[in-house]
Amino acid sequence: MSSSKDKLIKDSVKERYGEIARSSENEAGGCSCCGEVIDPFGLIQPQTQSTLMGYSVEEIGSVPADAVMGLGCGNPQAIAALRPGEVVLDLGSGAGFDSFLAGRQVGESGKVIGIDMTPDMIKRAQENAAKGAFENVEFRLGDIEDMPVDDNSIDVILSNCVINLSPDKAAVYREAYRVLKAGGRLAISDMVASGDIPPEIKNDMNLYSSCVAGALKVDELEQILNEAGFNNIEINPKDESREFINKWTPGIPIEDYVLSATIEAVK
Secondary structure, X not given: OOHHHHHHHHHHHHHHHHHHHHOOOOOOOOOOOOOOOOOXXXXXXXXXXXXXXXXXXXXXXXXXXXXXXXXXXXXXXXXXXXXXOOEEEEEOOOOOHHHHHHHHHHOOOOXXXXXXXXXXXHHHHHHHHHHXXXXXXXXXXXXXXXXXXXXXXXXXXXXXXXXXXXXXXXXXXXXXXXXXXXXXXXXXXXXXXXXXXXXXXXXXXHHHOOOOOOOEEHHHHHHHHHHHOOEXXXXXXXXXXXXXXXXXXXXXXXXXXXEEEXXXXXX
16 A cells, blocks of 8 residues: 555544544534444434443443543453553543543553544543543553554553554554563454455545445454464454444445454464
């Protein structure tokens, strides 16, 4: 992929999520990672969308409401098995939802760092951290292909439907390997391709910034993780995710080509 196309993708993604961050309490009515609007009539709110992705009502109610944006494709908390005292990195932290849930689990002796490339998202997350008094959570502006994080400093990396947005996924996983401690682990929810994605979808910038066009096949993703140095790689596509994926882009059957998956690996 050319550097000019890489830049086009990153600029498109940044603009899309900046616009979402600037919206007031998701005025559009349930924006999701994939698709312009989950429900054009505003009947499905971000909290409802989050329950469809596997979050409990208790989890949703434990963070500032403005942090719950329905921007994901799963629940990485469910596979992370976070422990008190751990240092967690949240890639593409958005308004802070997963970071705050992780902060509750690692406790005062632990720490959570959220990274996002969108200044408006960082601002929104920092405001939410202040509202919820999450003193063990911080947010840093930066690219996930070049993380502003020290080598060998992270116990667990979380991410929810963000890495597929990167035009250079190999760089993201190399960086993930760099910042993890020995024995550190990935706990990621993301999109994978279940077959060949048609060119008209793959080359659509709107669908790329909507988490669809950039999805890799499982074997391609496994190869990237292996080449980055990871072991104990497990990638599990979720057939049941078709139930909410088919609402993301009305008129385009993207559930025929992509699925939500959990991605786990160990350094």
